[in-house]
Amino acid sequence: MTHSEENYLKTIFHLGRNGKGPVSTNAIAEQMETKPSSVTDMVKKLSDKGLVNYKKYQGVSLTPVGTKTALSIIRKHRLWEVFLVKKLHFTWDEVHEVAEQLEHIKSEKLIDQLDELLEFPKFDPHGDPIPTKNGEFTEPKKQLLSQLPISTQGVCVGVKDSSATFLKFLDRNKIALGNLIEIMDKEEFDDSLHIKVDGEKMHISHQIASNLYVKPNEL
Amino acid sequence: MTHSEENYLKTIFHLGRNGKGPVSTNAIAEQMETKPSSVTDMVKKLSDKGLVNYKKYQGVSLTPVGTKTALSIIRKHRLWEVFLVKKLHFTWDEVHEVAEQLEHIKSEKLIDQLDELLEFPKFDPHGDPIPTKNGEFTEPKKQLLSQLPISTQGVCVGVKDSSATFLKFLDRNKIALGNLIEIMDKEEFDDSLHIKVDGEKMHISHQIASNLYVKPNEL
C-alpha cells in the first residue's frame, strides 16, 4: 500500500461521509488538488485491489476492506495529532501537515504503544473521534457554540472550520481544547456572544461561535 | 529531497566513515541491496544537486552540504530510536526498521521538540552519538568489553554488531543499555568471560564480549 493509495482511501472515506452515495471523480480530484484523469487511474487500481467499488462514470465507494483500511489511517493521523499537541506542544494549526506524513508510517506496535502513551484518547485536538483498532468510533455529543442558549456551560471539544487562520485566531485568544466556556449574553443585532473562557471574559462574533464545538455540561 | 536521495546520502556517509577515501559504487549497491547501475544514476543526480563529489569510475564522497544533510538525517534516525525505546518500550532489535521510516518526516519543529521531550540525549540505544542541530557529535569513550582487564567495572553503552539476532540475545539475557557490568574472570582457553550484569552472574563467550561496548568507570 503506497502513500498515494492511502491518501485516496482517506479522501474517499471523508467525502463519502458527507454527501451520501458514491463519490464523484471530480470531487476527489478537487479535494486532493489533482486532475480527474489521475483520479480515474488510481481508482481503477484501488478497484483491482478490492478496496473500492467502481463502475465507469458511476462514482466510487469503499468496500468493507477499503473502509477498514481508511479507518486505520485516520486512527493513525488522529493519534499522531494528539501526540504532537500533548507531548510536543504543537498548536492546533501546526499539527495537520506533520500528521499527514506520520500517518503513513507502517508499524502496528508503534501505533498501539503510542495509543498507550497518550492514555487511549477518544478524540483528537480538533474534537474528531479516534477510531479503535477494530474501526469503531463514537460520535461525540458535541454542539456548535452558536446553537446553545444563554448561560449554558460546556467544555470546548473541537472546531468545525480547521483552517490555519481560524486555529491561529483561537491560539492567540487562548481558546483551547478542554477550556470551560460559558455563554454570558448574546447580542441580538449580530448574534455575537459574550462568553467566559476559563473565567476570562471575551466577546466573539457569530462566525466564531458557529465554528466552535462544545460539549454542554449536563446540569 | 526524496526518501531515496536521503537514504543514499546516509549510506555514503556511513561507508565513508569506515574505509577512508571515496566510496565505491559497488559498496553502495551492496549496502543498499540494489544494483550498481541504479547507484550510478542516483549518484549523478546527487552530484548535479551539489551533495556529492563524483567523477566517473572514481567513486563518491560527500560535499560539505551533503555531509550536513546526512548528519541531519542521522540525527533524526537516532532521536526516533531513543523515543521508541524510552517512550514506547520497543526493544533494541525492533527500533531500526521503524526509525528508517520516521527519519524521513519533514518538520524542523518536530525534531526540536522531540529532542526536548527526550531531554536532549547524546547517544542512541545502540550507543551511537546523536549529532546536534549543527552537525557536531562527540564520539563516546567506549571500549569493547573484550578489551578490558579483569575486575573492570563499566556501564553498558552500546553494541558493535546490531543485528537482530544479537540484539535479541541481549534482550533474552537481560543485558541492556545502562547496566553495570563487571568482569569477574576470564577463561584462558576460549577468552570467554565471567561477568556480573547489575549484580547477576553470567558467563559469556568472547564473541559476545567483542560486540558489547562499555564505558569503563573511572576509579
Next chain:
DNA sequence: ACAAATTTTTAGCTTTGTCTAAAATTAATT
C-alpha cells in the same frame, strides 16, 4: 427530446527510481 454543457475516461507523454544486458574502464595476474 435533443442539443449543449459538464463530467469522466482514454491515449499518450513525463518523471522518478529501478532493472537487465551490453559496453567501457580500471584492476589483477601471470
Next chain:
DNA sequence: AATTAATTTTAGACAAAGCTAAAAATTTGT
C-alpha cells in the same frame, strides 16, 4: 606488458503516479 577479471557506466525498458488534450458518456436546459 598483455590478457583476464572485476568494476563501473551506458543504453534501453519498466512500473508508479501524475499531466494534457481529445474522445466518450452523462446530465442539463429549453
